[in-house]
Amino acid sequence: MSFVFTPPAQASVPVVGSSERFPVRRVYCVGRNYVEHAKEMGFTGREAPFFFLKPADAVVPVNAGETGSIAYPSLTKDLHHEIELVACIGTGGKNIKAADALNHIWGYAVGLDMTRRDLQGEMKKQGRPWCIGKAFEQSAPIGPITPAAQAGDVANAEIWLKVNGQDRQRSTVSKLIWNLSEIIEHISTAWELAPGDLIYTGTPEGVAAVSPGDTLEGGVAGLTPLSVKIAAAR
Template sequence: MKFVVQPAPVVSIPVAGGDGHFPVRRIYCVGRNYAAHVREMGMDPDREPPFFFAKPTDAIVVSPASLPAQIAYPPATREYHFEIELVAAIGTAGRNIPVERANDHIWGYAVGLDMTRRDLQITARNKGRPWEPGKSFDQSAPISLLHPASSTGHPAGGEIWLKVDGRDRQRSDLDSLIWSVPEIVSNLSTYVELQSGDLIFTGTPEGVGPVERGETMHGGIAGLTDIEVRVV
């Protein structure tokens, strides 16, 4: 096949232990999935149906296990915020997936950061416009190494935390998710046919806030490789 321009490279995430790479097809994100975070954003945390937004695949920045990844402070914002999240990686395609079968479609898990230009997001939200300028930009999806569910199981609880330059900023437990990971997978599959290579960022707990140039974010989830990212 002859391309008229150079095709983009395949985006992939290394698997922990050096056992291959996971190719990324799409990135879905769940909004407002921890009650305390919903409250800090000025919303009502009632258990309404989950809603989703997307990021471009090339927003992925892999945080290796040995040293911090680097991401650039993005343009057009003065409020660059971190959001630590559990990420589920889809390994088996499906549509209208029952909740009780959802884990069968998950290949593995990672720790992710849903980086956000908060001022742009809030402006768009208040005007009833899409969130893309605040959420879907370059390097907005840092991620740790990926762990297969065959080795970790399917986490329904466990500490999730983030520090900035050694100071606690976010700390909660996965059992505080409003919608569990199987419920998220099931619900999303009623809107789109999930495919191998899809990632789902499952929501962030309370404590989101700004990060500045020169600061380092270090976060983790029980049982998974930590993520460490420096803003330059």
Template sequence: MPYVFDPAPTVAIPVAGSGDDRFPVRRVYCVGRNYAAHAREMGFDPDREPPFFFCKPADAVIPVAYGDTLSLPYPSQTQNYHYEAELVAAIGRGGSDIPVEQALDHVWGYAVGLDMTRRDLQMKMREMGRPWEIGKAFDASAPIGPLHRAADVGHPEQADLWLTVDGETRQRSNVSHLIWSVAETVACLSQYFRLQAGDLIFTGTPEGVGAVKPGQQMVAGVQGLGELSVRIV
């Protein structure tokens, strides 16, 4: 089939311990306010209301190899650029209306990721009752570390999660504090979208989000999944 121009290459994430294997990214879903303490710091009641979702484009994903530090440009049109460290679940088998007790069978693996946010633009859109895209779905807004197969690492249920800025701890929690577990999130999301192999789910961030400036270095980690290093330039 001829194209009027060459299509963009598929974004693909390295698989930990596999050599050259890559996980191709199809869609990126994100869960909002999925830790109670973070919901409170954003001014919301953390009662267990149904989860809500937003999306980032697949080409917002920037894979970062272990041992590398990504140089991430400070984005345009913001003066309040925030980090959000997250556990990311990667879907390996699709489906709709997936029962919660079967949901983890659809998860291929896990990684540590950053949901970078133009917070001032997000808040402005929220106040106006408009979508969040310009605050959440901009270029290079989803750095991610290598994926680990669930067959190798299991399904994290008690894993520590953290983020430091220039060596100072800013976020520290545990994935057991998720309001909606990975299984519940997959099951709920599959009621609204037919999930497919290649989908990523950023499962939410704990309390401690904040701004970063050019020259600062972030290191995010999830127990058992390594760390992700990013420097703002």
């Protein structure tokens, strides 16, 4: 097969303890999925789950023990961090039941959903899609994937983020409004999940702005931490 130009490289994520890599197909994200974060965004209650997607080129894989780098994106003056547990799908399916959902997860990782909050807010005011606030290049840094069998009690793990060594976000995965099984059940009714899909499961309270030069360090207990530095705008 020939192409009119060289196709981009396959997006992929390193795997803990292996030279193999996890190929990325799609990136799904769950909105407002921790109670306290929903409150800080002006919402209360257990609203129906909703989702948005990021392109595969949003993924910035970071190796264990290294600090990745992402450029401060264009157009924004209010870039926010959102630390998240990422579920990595190894077995696809449609209309997956919650009781069987965890069997579809290949592994877990720590991710960041970077957000151009000012652009997102403006689109919300206008009733327009807010892809410009979420689905941009380098907006989904992610650390190495730990296979599910080695990840421990992810559902009750502590999740945290520090910026320049100072605590910004700290909670537990048990405070998800919609848990991992329910998330997969809901997503798979709207899309057919497939191997290589990443699901960013939501962020706890404490989201705030970052600037060029800041270093973000985040983690989920039992998983490899993620470290990212914000570089100057390109």
